[in-house]
Amino acid sequence: MAATQTKPTIFIVHGGWHVPGSYNKLVTALEAEGYEVHIPRLPSTNQVRPPNADLESDTTLIRSYAESLVRAGRNVVAVLHSYGGHVGSNALHGLGTEARAAQGLRGGVSHLIYMTAYAVAEGAATMDTVEKFGNMDLVPIAFDIAEDGTCVNRNPKVLLVGPGPDDADIDEYVGTFVRWNGNTLYQRSKHAAWREIPVSFIYATEDMTIPLHYQKSFVEGMEKAGRKVQTYELKSGHCPNFTATEGVVDIIKATAG
Template identity: 65%
Template sequence: MPVAKPTIVIVHGGWHVPESYEKLVVALENSGYEVHCPRLPSTNQVRPPNADLYTDSDFIRSYVSSLVRAGRTVVAVSHSYGGAVANNALMGLGQTTRAAQGLPGGVSHMVFMAAFATAEDVAMMDKVKEAGHMDLIPLAFDFAEDNTVLSHDPKTLLVGPSEVSEEELDRYLATLVRWNGKGMYQPIKNAAWRETAVGYIYCTADMTVPFDYQKDFVEGMLKAGRSVQTSELATGHCPNLTATEGVVEAINKFIKG
């Protein structure tokens, strides 16, 4: 009998909501996966915000825990800020860790898609400071007094060059929402990549999480002793829209090992 494919949980990025990943969800489902993309609380549009990185982490941990307790093998695919959420949320849910405890199911792979993948006690903005790019923050992001934030130019800075139609691009941009930017400044407490197989999808034309950042994340995991499979897409920050089939191919490759 053929081995059942794992369940994929997409941990979405800032500004994004599940509808932003519809194209990728459909492509993954067409490849035989069951796909979940729950909405992070920090995108709930409440002002002042009532959810942040740690709220999002608790939510994703609960969501994935319910799947692995049911015996599911889960692949966590995180995008952008979602990498910080997934890392913080999923420690202890690794398939190998659970098997050693005699427990079924678990997270077999973490796939980072132009996503933050740092060690413990590091915030997203710490990497920006490290790179000497803090002067670019006001140019890229529009922070309100309550810390909610929008991208100044999502068409250029998030999506970037693409071959999608103007109609499709407009539909995608219309899904983006105001998000609690406090999550950029909160350090993660856990690094779940330490206990799973890891894949990283590089987006070489990314203007929001630059390629140099992405390579630095992978180098950090390698130095920590993790093996990291990589795939490279010549696209901007949203390959779920602009390089969908390439994302599916990369995920398939990572899962097959």
């Protein structure tokens, strides 16, 4: 007889500039709690120049990977960080446990946890939010963008990490970052999985990359569309997976059971 899954599988969709290794601290903490964790690398971080992977490539990979988990009967909780929120929203539609159960299928994505992430609607791009709040002039200040559209963050220690860890730990974390295809920021979603899958949102109150008012606008948009959102708040910069790991784990445990 096959073993029963006692805890959901945690599926992390990482953000721009990040790679799976950027989440080692969070993955280790979750595994210590008995969770199985999956975190595939997004093609848009493959560093090929000119870039040959974008939002569509990222969406295809994440959907294929998630499908392999749910088809195996897994109960999956998706943790979406930063740009990973855009990818996960676009990729996970139709894979919710309710939608699959209605078809007589086992497994599915039972919850989306947006961790200071972009939760946009169909037809929207990540940069639409930046433009909405009148901050397009800050983009070249924050991002070093090459002619091919690939980019790095100009000051990741301040803009991405923020206060908290020791300098040596921050240096090690920032050392995992890579050049990323920033063209994805202007590409538009075709789907919004949050319309059909239960949602939580982790506010990072000190975030300088996706400011708190951006984060709250995503929650307001989802709730206006009829999706109730459970919110949590961490005093953290843009990377609570690194600077507020224990708090993130507690939220995942509260959500996932």
